[in-house]
Amino acid sequence: MSLAQQGKHQSYHHGDLRNALLIAAVELIEEHGADQFTMVDAARCAGVSNAAPYRHFKDKDELLQAVRDLGFLGLTEQTAQVARQQGLGSIDTIIALGDTYVEYVTSRPQFYELMWGNVSTGVDAPDDAELKSSGFYVLVEAVSAWGEVEQVMIDDPVQVATYLWAMVHGLTSLTLHSHIDRFVPNANVKDMLRSTTETFLNGLRNPAD
Amino acid sequence: MSLAQQGKHQSYHHGDLRNALLIAAVELIEEHGADQFTMVDAARCAGVSNAAPYRHFKDKDELLQAVRDLGFLGLTEQTAQVARQQGLGSIDTIIALGDTYVEYVTSRPQFYELMWGNVSTGVDAPDDAELKSSGFYVLVEAVSAWGEVEQVMIDDPVQVATYLWAMVHGLTSLTLHSHIDRFVPNANVKDMLRSTTETFLNGLRNPAD
DNA sequence: TGTACATCAGTGAACGCGCGTTCACTGATGTAC
DNA sequence: TGTACATCAGTGAACGCGCGTTCACTGATGTAC
Numbered sequence: 485m486s487l488a489q490q491g492k493h494q495s496y497h498h499g500d501l502r503n504a505l506l507i508a509a510v511e512l513i514e515e516h517g518a519d520q521f522t523m524v525d526a527a528r529c530a531g532v533s534n535a536a537p538y539r540h541f542k543d544k545d546e547l548l549q550a551v552r553d554l555g556f557l558g559l560t561e562q563t564a565q566v567a568r569q570q571g572l573g574s575i576d577t578i579i580a581l582g583d584t585y586v587e588y589v590t591s592r593p594q595f596y597e598l599m600w601g602n603v604s605t606g607v608d609a610p611d612d613a614e615l616k617s618s619g620f621y622v623l624v625e626a627v628s629a630w631g632e633v634e635q636v637m638i639d640d641p642v643q644v645a646t647y648l649w650a651m652v653h654g655l656t657s658l659t660l661h662s663h664i665d666r667f668v669p670n671a672n673v674k675d676m677l678r679s680t681t682e683t684f685l686n687g688l689r690n691p692a693d
Numbered sequence: 694m695s696l697a698q699q700g701k702h703q704s705y706h707h708g709d710l711r712n713a714l715l716i717a718a719v720e721l722i723e724e725h726g727a728d729q730f731t732m733v734d735a736a737r738c739a740g741v742s743n744a745a746p747y748r749h750f751k752d753k754d755e756l757l758q759a760v761r762d763l764g765f766l767g768l769t770e771q772t773a774q775v776a777r778q779q780g781l782g783s784i785d786t787i788i789a790l791g792d793t794y795v796e797y798v799t800s801r802p803q804f805y806e807l808m809w810g811n812v813s814t815g816v817d818a819p820d821d822a823e824l825k826s827s828g829f830y831v832l833v834e835a836v837s838a839w840g841e842v843e844q845v846m847i848d849d850p851v852q853v854a855t856y857l858w859a860m861v862h863g864l865t866s867l868t869l870h871s872h873i874d875r876f877v878p879n880a881n882v883k884d885m886l887r888s889t890t891e892t893f894l895n896g897l898r899n900p901a902d
Numbered sequence: 903t904g905t906a907c908a909t910c911a912g913t914g915a916a917c918g919c920g921c922g923t924t925c926a927c928t929g930a931t932g933t934a935c
Numbered sequence: 936t937g938t939a940c941a942t943c944a945g946t947g948a949a950c951g952c953g954c955g956t957t958c959a960c961t962g963a964t965g966t967a968c
Contacts, residue, residue: 497930497944519728522921533946535924540944544922600870601810620876642877646867647889651856654863658855661809667829668851680856680893687896706911706963731954742913744957749911753955 502540504530509551510595518598523547548598555599556618559588563619572629575685581623582652582677589656590673596660623648636688644688651680711749713739718760719804727807732756757807764808765827768797772828781838784894790832791861791886798865799882805869832857845897853897860889 498504508529513521523544527534541547566584570577589596624645631638638644658664659673707713717738722730732753736743750756775793779786798805833854840847847853867873868882 495930501944523923524921532944534922535947536945538923597810600866601806643885643888646873646877646880647860647864647885647892650863650867650889651860652863653866654859654861655856657809657862657866658859664855668855671855676852676856679852680859682901683856683896684889684893685896686899686901687892687894689901690895690899692891692895692898704963710911732956733954741911743955744914745912747956 498530498532498536501530501532501536505537505540505547506550506554509547510554513551513598514592514594517594518548518601521548551595552599555592555595559585560619562588563622567622567626572626573633575630575634575682578623578626578630578648578685579678579681581619581626582648582681583674585652586656586659586673586677590660593660596656620645620649630685631688634689636685638688647684648681651684652677655680707739707741707745710739710741710745714746714749714756715759715763718756719763722760722807723801723803726803727757727810730757760804761808764801764804768794769828771797772831776831776835781835782842784839784843784891787832787835787839787857787894788887788890790828790835791857791890792883794828794861795865795868795882795886799869802869805865829854829858839894840897843898845894847897856893857890860893861886864889 505526508526509521512525512529523537524534526547527537530536537547541550562584563581566580567577570580624641627638627645627648628641630636631641655664655673655676659671664671664673664676714735717735718730721734721738732746733743735756736746739745746756750759771793772790775789776786779789833850836847836854836857837850839845840850864873864882864885868880873880873882873885
């Protein structure tokens with residue numbers, strides 16, 4: 485029995501259909517990909533009629549956007565947790581943040597595709613308040629803290645954090661699409677992440693002329 | 694008049710329908726996204742009946758795969774051209790290779806989505822022979838050459854090239870999804886590419902303990 | 903050089919399915935008095 | 936505490952569209968003799 489059905493209603497009213505639909509959507513997308521996702525499936529999976537979801541979501545896009553938001557939210561939470569547990573200042577924390585990203589993403593590849601897929605959908609970008617609290621700023625602080633501890637002059641920690649994000653994102657993407665395996669057999673993403681992060685941060689120590 | 698229609702047949706037989714369909718597909722995908730792409734559109738755009746494409750492609754997937762292959766092929770060609778023009782050995786060549794990637798991708802965002810989208814489709818990975826001649830190996834050689842010229846010891850140029858690829862790919866992806874703009878207003882991807890490449894390669898010069 | 907015929911690459915109409923969405927409805931719940 | 940009623944959150948049936956794909960067909964082309 486799927487997670488989405490566990491709270492299945494006995495009565496006419498479901499009680500928490502909105503959440504049940506979101507959970508159903510997450511499960512279905514993870515199993516069959518966002519392409520294959522249908523409203524009908526979501527409804528069936530949540531144990532309601534085809535029409536019921538439209539009491540909670542204007543249309544399919546709105547539901548998908550909610551799922552996407554959920555994805556970024558989860559990532560943010562994981563990130564914040566790592567920062568809390570490890571503290572800021574060490575390179576290991578920076579690497580751990582990257583690991584978290586890799587972990588989160590590779591354990592939910594389809595979900596990740598949804599989060600990053602389709603440039604063109606008219607879906608709105610998350611608003612600013614949401615962004616300020618996003619995992620990215622945790623990384624920025626981790627970078628600043630590392631610079632202070634190691635006495636490395638960092639002009640623009642936001643930019644450095646962006647580079648690190650790009651690297652992790654790229655590595656993950658290449659891995660998920662099995663491009664790395666093809667060129668570097670038996671490659672371990674986490675090893676690569678550590679290695680590339682160390683090299684990059686090391687590059688900040690003694691700027692070339 | 695679209696490119697796909699220019700060679701429009703006067704006679705019953707088209708003559709080069711296969712290519713016309715590919716061109717039509719590229720145009721349509723670039724305009725409306727791979728999601729919206731339909732066989733019917735492709736046929737109409739090429740000026741033939743709905744059924745005609747099935748003389749050249751078993752089904753929609755086969756056509757899409759051909760388009761995807763075309764995408765990687767084009768990128769490979771561009772890459773090889775840059776290497777030929779600039780020669781190998783300098784960091785500028787490495788950066789130029791990255792620029793080419795950025796350029797190619799950002800000028801065809803939808804196309805790029807197709808190339809990288811959907812982990813799950815049963816589409817086969819390109820075969821090995823094709824891979825050996827891919828742009829990636831040009832980058833590997835560029836890295837090796839740089840190491841020799843600059844007298845930097847590079848254990849594993851394939852791995853270094855992978856990191857660089859991941860960085861460029863990540864930067865491009867973040868840019869296309871306008872995540873970078875949000876955190877670093879007015880960011881210039883090419884500047885960032887140069888900066889991050891320099892920092893990374895610089896990190897190889899004096900390995901930290 | 904002309905004719906018969908196989909083959910190829912199109913046509914056009916239709917099918918069938920599945921999905922998003924709507925609509926009139928109905929059962930449950932909450933609230934005013 | 937009981938009753939009337941508004942509102943909410945479901946139902947189930949249906950619609951309509953669009954797309955992938957098929958099928959019997961036909962016009963054009965190439966080739967054997």
